[in-house]
Each structure stands twice: as C-alpha cells, then as structure tokens.
Amino acid sequence: MATKPGIPKGTRDFSPVEMAKRNYIFDTIRSVYAVYGFQQIETPSMENLSTLMGKYGEEGDKLLFKILNSGNFLSGVTAEEWGGDNMNRLAARLCEKGLRYDLTVPFARYVVQHRDELTMPFKRYQIQPVWRADRPQKGRYREFYQCDADVVGSDSLLNEVELMQIVDTVFTKFGIRVCIKLNNRKILTGIAEMIGAADKIVDITVAIDKLDKIGLDNVNAELAAAGICEEAVTRLQPIIRLSGTNKEKLAVMKEVLAESETGLKGIVECEFVLDTLEALGLHNEMEMDLTLARGLNYYTGCIFEVKALDVEIGSITGGGRYDNLTGIFGMPGVSGVGISFGADRIFDVLNQLDLYPKETVTGTELLFVNFGPAEASWCLPVMAKARQAGVRCEIYPDSAKMKKQMSYANAKAVPFVAIVGENEMNEGKITLKNMVTGEQALLTPEEMINIIKK
Numbered sequence: 001m002a003t004k005p006g007i008p009k010g011t012r013d014f015s016p017v018e019m020a021k022r023n024y025i026f027d028t029i030r031s032v033y034a035v036y037g038f039q040q041i042e043t044p045s046m047e048n049l050s051t052l053m054g055k056y057g058e059e060g061d062k063l064l065f066k067i068l069n070s071g072n073f074l075s076g077v078t079a080e081e082w083g084g085d086n087m088n089r090l091a092a093r094l095c096e097k098g099l100r101y102d103l104t105v106p107f108a109r110y111v112v113q114h115r116d117e118l119t120m121p122f123k124r125y126q127i128q129p130v131w132r133a134d135r136p137q138k139g140r141y142r143e144f145y146q147c148d149a150d151v152v153g154s155d156s157l158l159n160e161v162e163l164m165q166i167v168d169t170v171f172t173k174f175g176i177r178v179c180i181k182l183n184n185r186k187i188l189t190g191i192a193e194m195i196g197a198a199d200k201i202v203d204i205t206v207a208i209d210k211l212d213k214i215g216l217d218n219v220n221a222e223l224a225a226a227g228i229c230e231e232a233v234t235r236l237q238p239i240i241r242l243s244g245t246n247k248e249k250l251a252v253m254k255e256v257l258a259e260s261e262t263g264l265k266g267i268v269e270c271e272f273v274l275d276t277l278e279a280l281g282l283h284n285e286m287e288m289d290l291t292l293a294r295g296l297n298y299y300t301g302c303i304f305e306v307k308a309l310d311v312e313i314g315s316i317t318g319g320g321r322y323d324n325l326t327g328i329f330g331m332p333g334v335s336g337v338g339i340s341f342g343a344d345r346i347f348d349v350l351n352q353l354d355l356y357p358k359e360t361v362t363g364t365e366l367l368f369v370n371f372g373p374a375e376a377s378w379c380l381p382v383m384a385k386a387r388q389a390g391v392r393c394e395i396y397p398d399s400a401k402m403k404k405q406m407s408y409a410n411a412k413a414v415p416f417v418a419i420v421g422e423n424e425m426n427e428g429k430i431t432l433k434n435m436v437t438g439e440q441a442l443l444t445p446e447e448m449i450n451i452i453k454k
Contacts, residue, residue: 010134010142012344017361021350022145024360025174025343026127029147032170033125036162038149041124043106049098055105055298055328057202063132065142066095099131103148104298104322104338111152111336112329120153127343140314141344148319150338152326157269160302160321161276163339167306167317168282170341175355177309178316179285183292184270185299185320187253190263191239191290194256195232203228208240209293213314216240239290246274246288253290269302298322304339308349316345365452366393367409368418369402378425379418382445389449393418409435416452 007013014022030040052064100106103126111118127147134140149166151159164180171178185205192201203226207219214222219240223233239256242249250267257263270288277286294303301321308316319339326334350356366386368379379395386393396405409417419431424442432448433440443451 008142010136010140012141012143016363018347020361020363021356022343022347024356025346025350026145026147028173029170029341029343030125030127032166032173033149036123036149036166038123038125041107041110041126042128043100043103043110043126045099045129046097047100047106047109049095051109051329052098052101052105055325056101057206059206060101063134064101065099065131065133067097067099068094069096101132102130103128103146103340104150104325107148107150107338108322108325108336109329111334112326112331115331118153121151121159122153123149123151125149138313144345145343147341147343148338150336152334152336155335157272157302158276159337160269160273160304161280163319163337164273164277164282164286164304165280167304167339168284171306172283174346174350176316176346176349176353177284179287179307179309180282181287181289181292181305181307182270182273182302183289183294184266184302185294186262186266186269186301187257187290188266188293190257190260190266191236193260193263195235197228197232200226200228200232204236205293208236208291211240211291242290246286249288249290250274266301273302294318294320298325298328300324301337311349311352313345313349315342316349317341362392362413362415364392364394364412364414366391366416366418366448367405367412367414368393368395368420369405370396370399371421372399375399375420375422375425379420382418382420382430385445386449386452389453391449391452418448 033040046067049064049066053061056063107124107126111122125148127145129143129145131143134142136142149163151163164182167178167180188205189201192204197204204223207222207226210222211219220233220237223236224230239253242252244252250271253267254264257267274286274288289305292303292305294305299320300323303320304318305315306317317339319337321335321337323335324332325336326332368376368383370376370379376395376399383393383395396408406417415435417433417435419433419440421431424430427442429442429444430448431440432443432451
C-alpha cells in the first residue's frame, strides 16, 4: 500500500471554505489600506541571501530558509570549509538565495533598486507569504502570510498615527477586541544607558521581548547569561514591572531617563502618538508597554504590537520605524515606518471566536438540477441571467439521480436548488427549493433571482 502523502510541519492546506475565510481577511485589510492611500506591490519569494543575512540579528539569521545552488552545489567547497564550525560561511558558499523572512527587508531592497521610479513619500502595501525555519507550535508556522503597509521618505510621526488608525479600523471591522501596545527603541536605548549597559542593547531587547513567553525569572537568567551584571539587571526590574496609565508610565520614565537625550526623545515621540490618537478616538485600547522590544535590530523609533484580548495567542500585528534599513543597501537618510498583520494568526482568532460573516463563507448560492439534455439546455440561459445579476450558481454536470444531486447540494451547503422538468419548461418557470426550510415555490426566473438576492 502506498504511503499517504503529507506536507512539511509548520505548513497547512486550506479548503475552499478556509480560503473563503482567508480572502475575507485579505480583502478587509486591502480595502482599509486602499482608503489610506497605500498602493500594492509584490516581490519575489526568494531573494539573494546577501540581501537577507544580517538584517534580523543573529537569531533571525538562524531562521532563514536557504536554497541550495543549482547543479553541483558542492563545487569549490574545500574539505576544510565542509568540516569547519562556521555554518554561515559554509551556507554562503552552498546557497546564494533564500526564502524571504519578512516583507520589510525585500521592500527596502525594492525601494533602493527602484529609487528613480518612486514618488516620495512612498506608501506601499504587500500581501504575500513569508518563511521562517522556526519550531512549529500553536499560532507559529513555517509558512505564513503577512499583510504589510509601509511609508518611506517621511520622518513625520503622523505616519505612526495613521498606521495605528489602520490597525484599529481593521480589527474593528473584524470584531476582534485588541490591545495595541506601543514602545520606542530610543526609550530602550536610554534604559540600557541608565543601567550602565549601553553596549548590551541588543541582548537586553532580545531578552525582555520574551517576557510574555518565558516569564521574568527566565528573562533575568538570559540577561545574566548575556554578560549583563547583576546590578544592571536589578536596576532594570522596576522598569520591567512599571504599571499605571500611559501618562503615569511616561512621567516616571521622564525622571528615570532625565540624563539620556536619546531616551527623552523616545518619550516625546510616544507622547505625540498617544495624545494624537486619544484626540482622534480609537475603538481599541492603546497601552504604553516598556517591555515591548520587537527583537529585530532594524527598528529605531516607535514600535507596535497587537494582542487579541479574547484568545490566547501571540501577537497578531506588529511593526515600527526603521530609519536605517535602506542605508544597508546603499541609500542612507531614508526614513521608514510600517506594520504587518499576521494573517494566519488572525485566521485562527476569527475561527476561535466564530466571527466570520455568514456571507463570506457561502459558496454556490443556487444549484440547477440536471434532468437531461433538454432540461439542461433550458436552464443554461436562465443561469447566465442569474450570474449576470451576481448570483453564484452552477448546474450539476451529469443527469444523475435526484438524490445524488441533492446530496451534492447539501454537502456544499447550497441554500437554494432550482428544479426544472417538463412542466416547468412548458410554463417558463422554475421550482425553487429552499434547502434550509424545505419550502418550494414555482417562480419566474426574475422572481427567483430577486428572492436569492434578498
């Protein structure tokens, strides 16, 4: 007996119903991006590995899926290189390309490559899959979609405000209650300076970003393992545990970071974003979270993360400002800020909370029963008229037994079935059966279409 085929761990198949749900997510996000003036682009699934490496920190580099060179990929690799312990150097010899880890770095590459064609500020959105060689677990996949929006070529904090409005609007449309968390990498830099560990900013941000996942004790252990002294870790504790309103937290941090010019600048930026959004009025809560770090090295200003309030799952949206990213590709001085919706996690949240509108998962609305060639020929122009009116309909392709055709309709959850026999053709009408109530009525094609449209 042949072995049943499967798919790699961390990936998923999607049924027609699931695809209808996913398209609802993509279409909702796409529609909100569009009304805020964002334009869509796409980039290749694979990038040159040199484009990706070194942009996500050491941990991120480990999660890149690398693609072996075509042909004899071992050509030119020495025995010393093969037996050495520098895996990154070996990977660079064997692999020239990799699957994209996110959409932001490819976007930065796109901006630099097409700089002469773009009007600044450039507002783009992108909805495509990304890949990470991560350990699969609930809410964490190796292949998943991101729905990004970025603005480059503007330093204005109005861009941060607008992106938070987009987040609020999208989740309000979905009916998902969320908390939008805000912090600033300048504040984190100021904290590192304040505790006397400015040179350990990357280690600090990577560790405290795991607070929700591994707990305070494990975060402290990780900080110590990174070479941060006990006194510095102790001085960090009140900041990590800081509570109160957003204004209270920022007031405390102004005192804590009084000697840090960078830290104070981060506080001013957060105050502007929070005060402006408060005046505009959001449907969802905004929280100043000093433990939010967003482990990626390229963030330089405000950082964001969104948590669902009614489901236990990781962040479902994140982002921030990344002033220096395009400089890595030889185009310094271009500021950027962006957000990324995690479509796969949003899919899981909507499923758990059963928040999909019924019409989004409805496929065929009307099935024409096929009694034979004459009846099918009579139905075809009626079906064409129904489709022109926007009714999703089909005819059973074979003149099978009525029971089989009705079972097909039930299996696909088709709400209406059109029955046309000799009597119906003589009268120029259709017997329409409501598959939910079981009721039947003899109707003209126009009457039938109107009922289904309602």
